[in-house]
Amino acid sequence: MTNAEYWIAPRPKHPLNACIEIPGSKSLSNRYLMLAALGSRPVHIQGLLRSRDTDLMMEALRELGVTCQVEDDDSTRVCVTPASSGYPTGGKQVYCGLAGTVMRFVPALAMLADGPTRFYGDVQAQERPMRPLLDALQQLGATIVYEGQEGYLPFTIHPPRVFTGGAVDIDSSLSSQFISGLLLLGSRASEGLHIRHTGKQLPSLPHIRMTIADLREAGLHIDEDEINNQWTVSSPSSLPYPKLEETVQIEPDLSNAAPFLGAALIAGGRVGVQHWPASTTQPGGLLPDLLQTMGADVTISTDIQRTCQVTGTRIIHGLGDYDLSAAGELVPSLAALLVFADSPSRLHGVGHLRGHETNRLEALTKEIQKIGGCATEMEDGIEITPVPADKLHPAIIETYHDHRMATFGALLGLGIPGIEVVNIATTRKTLPNFVALWNQMLQLV
Secondary structure, eight states, X not given: OXXXXXXXOOOOSSOEEEEEOOOBOHHHHHHHHHHHHHSSSOEEEESOOOSHHHHHHHHHHHHTTOEEEEOTTOTTOEEEEOOTTSSOOOSEEEEOTTOHHHHHHTHHHHTTSSSOEEEEOXXXXXXXXXXXXXXXXXXXXXXXEESSSTTSSSEEEEOOSSOOOEEEEEOOTTOTHHHHHHHHHHTTOTTOEEEEEOSSOOOOHHHHHHHHHHHHHTTOEEEEETTTTEEEEEOOTTOSSOOOOSEEEOOBOTTTTHHHHHHHHXXXXXXXXXXXXXXXXXXXXXXHHHHHHTXXXXXXOOSTTOOEEEEEOSOOOOOEEEEOTTOGGGHHHHHHHHTTOSSOXXXXXXGGXXXXXXXXHHHHHHHHHHTTOEEEEETTEEEEEOOOXXXXXXXXXXXXXXXXXXXXXXXXXXXXXXXXXXXXXXXXXXXXXXXHHHHHHTTOO
């Protein structure tokens, strides 16, 4: 690897004073794309995130006969028109890249197709678990043919002749996306779909709640029993397809706001993120309370901009023992902040982070140790014990093809001179203009 592939993380020259507009939520964007594709009429999606993951989702839908038309000059406004027959086109191949939502949501469409669908992706994608979802689809009548290791990409789904619904048991301990994928499939189950999670833990429950809220917005009825980890999707007899409003608006990605808002704690000063929702199903909605616990002053304006503003003084408090099972995607950003904290933190309930773009717990531990910090991987999380600032030193931060590891490295660079980040372009997965926004925040443009 050449030095040209390293990004020198810029340092602040003075306390921050910035207001940033974050692009749309990847989680909501791909859920609305799927629901529109499962429906029966065109849907206009406004504020859609345009990134590698959402582009992969749209290409996957197009492959199966769905039209995704970017409208006018605004690439964030897309019109989705379902397949003309009401059923996806089979005999196709879906390229998933490294996008978990593509490989775990699009099989819902493949179950309705008129022929088999082959799924494949990046080399790293072949390490992301798929077996629980695919076993569940087999319970519902599909036949799965693996090309390599069972339970992983690449594979082909041969759908049942007719899908009407049924009941399925699934261990979704490794990813809540398995449950969300089945819930989306349930939107086309004429006889309903009952899902029972059989595992001991269920990560990222807010993402399941997000899927349920979106399904209800599309007119579906969902009975949920979170105590017993069971969900039943049913459709009114007058609504054989999910029916979103003609136009839907995507919220900004609150998890992508984490590195920007967190920057105020490391660099001092204030950073605002506009259009913060009054209520949200996004796990990033926990950020204001988390950052306030860590010592920041947090306010959310009541004007039309609804700016969430975080003010920091470079004094960061540790989180102690903290269950982050509801918002595991925030762990990389929080871990970077906690390197500079005044007390230890044990973030637990996030063992499922081992199955993301990379093993995030292992990666975070290794990279924190690389800069002279103290981090220990736990069975279900990570422990970070701060060390004196003069013990921290520059290093080349590896990103492991993981966008959140890239923003983790950028945050470290605010407090440690000489940090370099490998392949900062991996942020394009969910935040294609990250470097420009980071420079804007630091007033380097």
